[in-house]
Amino acid sequence: MTASRKVDGAELSGGVGGAAALRPLLGEVLAALEDGAVRRGGPIVPGEPGAVAAAVREALGRAQGADALRELVAALAYGAADPADPGCAAHLHCPPLAVAVAADLAVSALNPSQDSWDQAPAATALETELLAELAESVGFPPGRAAGVLTTGGTESNLMGLMLARDQRLGPDVELNGLPRGLRPRILASEVAHFSVQRAAALLGLGERSVRPVPVDRELRMDAAALADAFAEAGWEGATPVAVVATAGTTDTGAIDPLPEIADLAARHGTWLHVDAAYGGGALFSDWLAPLLAGIDRADSVSLDWHKLGWQPAAAGVFLVREARTYASLARRAVYLNPADDEEAGYPSLLGQSLRTTRRPDAFKLAVTLRTLGRDGLGALVDRCHELARHAAELVREIPELELHCEPVLTTVVFRYAVADPQRSDRVNAELRRRLLRSGRAVVGRTELPGSGPGRVRLKLTLLNPHTTEGELAALLAEVVRTGSNG
Numbered sequence: 001m002t003a004s005r006k007v008d009g010a011e012l013s014g015g016v017g018g019a020a021a022l023r024p025l026l027g028e029v030l031a032a033l034e035d036g037a038v039r040r041g042g043p044i045v046p047g048e049p050g051a052v053a054a055a056v057r058e059a060l061g062r063a064q065g066a067d068a069l070r071e072l073v074a075a076l077a078y079g080a081a082d083p084a085d086p087g088c089a090a091h092l093h094c095p096p097l098a099v100a101v102a103a104d105l106a107v108s109a110l111n112p113s114q115d116s117w118d119q120a121p122a123a124t125a126l127e128t129e130l131l132a133e134l135a136e137s138v139g140f141p142p143g144r145a146a147g148v149l150t151t152g153g154t155e156s157n158l159m160g161l162m163l164a165r166d167q168r169l170g171p172d173v174e175l176n177g178l179p180r181g182l183r184p185r186i187l188a189s190e191v192a193h194f195s196v197q198r199a200a201a202l203l204g205l206g207e208r209s210v211r212p213v214p215v216d217r218e219l220r221m222d223a224a225a226l227a228d229a230f231a232e233a234g235w236e237g238a239t240p241v242a243v244v245a246t247a248g249t250t251d252t253g254a255i256d257p258l259p260e261i262a263d264l265a266a267r268h269g270t271w272l273h274v275d276a277a278y279g280g281g282a283l284f285s286d287w288l289a290p291l292l293a294g295i296d297r298a299d300s301v302s303l304d305w306h307k308l309g310w311q312p313a314a315a316g317v318f319l320v321r322e323a324r325t326y327a328s329l330a331r332r333a334v335y336l337n338p339a340d341d342e343e344a345g346y347p348s349l350l351g352q353s354l355r356t357t358r359r360p361d362a363f364k365l366a367v368t369l370r371t372l373g374r375d376g377l378g379a380l381v382d383r384c385h386e387l388a389r390h391a392a393e394l395v396r397e398i399p400e401l402e403l404h405c406e407p408v409l410t411t412v413v414f415r416y417a418v419a420d421p422q423r424s425d426r427v428n429a430e431l432r433r434r435l436l437r438s439g440r441a442v443v444g445r446t447e448l449p450g451s452g453p454g455r456v457r458l459k460l461t462l463l464n465p466h467t468t469e470g471e472l473a474a475l476l477a478e479v480v481r482t483g484s485n486g
Contacts, residue, residue, distance in 0.1 A: 009066065013109040022109060025069060032070045036077025043088035044081045046439025052079045081442055086464060086471035087478075090444035092250065092278055092304075094463040096312040103367035104312050107360050114358045116336040117346045123360035124349055130362045133369075134303070135319050137283050139296025146323035148352040149361045150316035153277030154195040156302030157244070159318050159354060161186065161199045163300060163325055164242035164271035171328040185233045186210045188244035189221035189256060190449055193275055196244050205241070215449065218405045219252045221245065223260035230268050242271040247292055248279025251446040251459065253409035255279050258294030266297070274298040277316070279409060281308020284378040288385060288409070299325065305365050308381055308410070308463065315361050326352070383465040384410040391460055391472050400480045404448070404457055412460040413446065416483040425456040431483045432458060441478050 011021035045052055059075035082088055084095035112120035114127065127149060135145035150156045169184065184205050188196045190212035197207045211233070214225040226243070233240050243265045245256040258274065265272040274295050280303035282288035295301060298321065305315040320326055330351035332339065337348030350356070368377070388407035395403045395414045404413040416431055418424040428445070435441040444459030458479065462472075 014111065018109055026105075028070045029073050032073035033077045036074040036080070037082065039074075039078045040080070040082070040439075042439045043085035043442050044436060044439055045079050047437060055079060084464060084466075086467040087440060087475055088442040089460045089462055089464075089475065090442045091461055092307045092463070093461075094307055094310050096306075097310045097368060097372075099371050100311045100364040100368045103364040107363050112360050114349050114353075114360055115356045116350065117341070117348055120360060123363060124347060126366055127349065127360060127362040128347070130366050130369075131317070131319070134317055137374075138298075138301055138303075138319060140319065140321050144322055145319055146326045146352065147317060147319035148349065149314075149358070150302075150318050150353075151314040152306065152316040153193060153275060153302050153304050154198070155354065156277070156304075156316050156318040157193065157195045157273070157275055158199040158202060159329075160271075160273035160275075160300035160302060160320075161196070161205075161242055161244075162203055163320065163328065164273060165203055165205065166328040167271055167299075167325055168239065168241045183236075183238045184209050184241045185238040186242050186244065187213055187226060187229050187233075187240055187270075189213050189215050189219075189246055189249075191215055191219045191249050191251065191254075192244050192246050193250060193277070196275075209241075215254075218408070219249050219254040219449070221256040221261065223257050223264070226261060226264055230264060230270075240268060240270045242273055245272065245274045245298075246279075247274055247276035247295060248282075248409055250278065251411065251457075252405060252413050253278060253407065253411040255291050255408060258292065258297070262294050262297035271299045272297065273300045273302070275302045277302050277304035278307050280304065280317075281377075281381050282409065284308075284374055285381040285385070286378060287382055291408070305368075308384070309365065309368070309377065310380065310463075311364055311368065315365055329354075380465040381410075384462050387462045387465075387467055387469075387472060388412050388460075390469055391462065391476070394473060394476050398476060398480060400483060401476065410462045412462070413457045414459075415457045416479065421454040424454045427483070428456045428458055431479070434482050435478065438482070441475055441482075443475075443479060 012018055013022055056075055056079060059071055063071040083093045112123045114120045114123055117124050131147045135147060136142055165184065169182065186196065186200055186205065186209055188210055197210050200209050201207050211229050213229050214222045216222055230240060243261060245258055245261045247255045247258065262272055276292065276295060279292060282291050301319045303317040305311045305317065306313040309315060333350065337350045342348060388410045391412045392403055392407050395401045395412065400417055401414050402417045415424065415428050418427050432443050432445050435443055444461055446457050446459050448455040448457060
């Protein structure tokens with residue numbers, strides 16, 4: 001037998017020696033993060049996309065051996081869009097809390113996988129406890145709910161619609177052979193997340209099975225239109241498999257009328273899935289939590305704590321009201337969760353997830369909740385909501401800008417006003433790109449439902465609770481300055 005050959009840089013992060021191996025590397029990473037941020041000097045690297053790609057290629061060329069870590073971390077930080085910068089306010093892309101990032105480091109170092117108890121004993125127990133807490137915070141009956149940590153709203157929405165399909169049609173249904181009266185239909189607002197259509201396609205229901213329900217000016221689902229959609233399904237011989245309500249639309253943060261939607265879903269015996277990936281953060285806030293009244297009546301719920309929870313991605317949560325409805329996901333793999341192991345008291349989470357290998361993303365959230373508590377996180381949510389209200393007031397006061405609607409959560413939708421509506425979309429789209437090229441601001445873009453010109457809007461998604469009113473004013477002044485110079 002030959003002795004193992006020492007390879008520089010191949011030290012392991014676990015075991016009793018893991019911390020010692022990590023310590024000097026963490027110093028290098030932190031120094032490189034700081035160096036990259038200083039070089040960037042703003043929310044995003046200035047210039048064209050090609051310049052960023054060239055800088056990455058150059059860094060890859062320089063990165064060799066012991067210098068590779070520092071070189072590439074510095075390049076990543078320099079070329080990042082930094083959500084901790086007040087000028088970076090385009091997306092549901094939060095600046096993570098330092099304590100959550102530190103907790104995530106521990107998970108990466110230990111590298112547990114939650115597909116079997118013997119790979120993640122403590123993490124298995126911790127996720128189970130955390131999910132019970134979160135289920136109660138949603139209002140689900142204690143001891144009856146089930147769930148799992150997910151990669152985010154897309155995976156959670158897929159799981160919700162999968163269980164809805166299985167409950168209504170059965171897990172072994174042959175979709176091509178369904179009689180006309182069982183043709184599946186999913187009812188969701190016309191501004192529901194695109195993952196609803198994607199999930200329908202993946203589940204074999206087809207994207208055309210998703211029936212878009214009209215919304216009002218604030219982009220909330222019209223409950224009367226939903227009632228009409230149920231009636232229409234009956235006339236067409238279709239079967240509503242699920243209703244998807246949105247609690248926090250991506251564009252305006254709108255929250256659908258959950259009590260009315262729950263009434264209609266119950267009346268028609270249809271599964272209700274609430275996509276609260278964005279709006280779920282309101283559960284932490286005494287001020288905003290009433291907006292989610294009715295979420296406790298859902299059959300399944302999607303939450304994302306890498307939005308209004310300040311966690312590093314991924315930190316999605318999927319919950320079902322009744323654990324028995326999870327049955328179609330149950331799987332037995334003899335090398336992971338043999339029945340006799342479970343009978344002997346070794347629990348498995350394999351049947352809770354669509355994934356097999358799965359890191360313990362619950363850990364950073366558990367650390368955050370124990371560090372800040374519900375009140376601490378609620379204060380961060382309230383602060384971001386206050387910033388959105390203040391930004392809306394500033395927009396109203398600036399003649400060159402036009403507010404679309406009052407903010408519901410932390411999103412402000414507006415546009416740079418142009419006299420000619422035929423030019424409005426082009427002007428606002430180009431204004432945003434000029435801001436990106438300048439490196440001074442990252443502002444979002446969306447389009448309102450409908451047809452014709454004049455639908456493009458700019459968007460601020462305010463998830464940095466440390467942003468000041470002065471920094472908000474400066475950001476909007478930069479938008480106006482850039483627009484006027486166009």
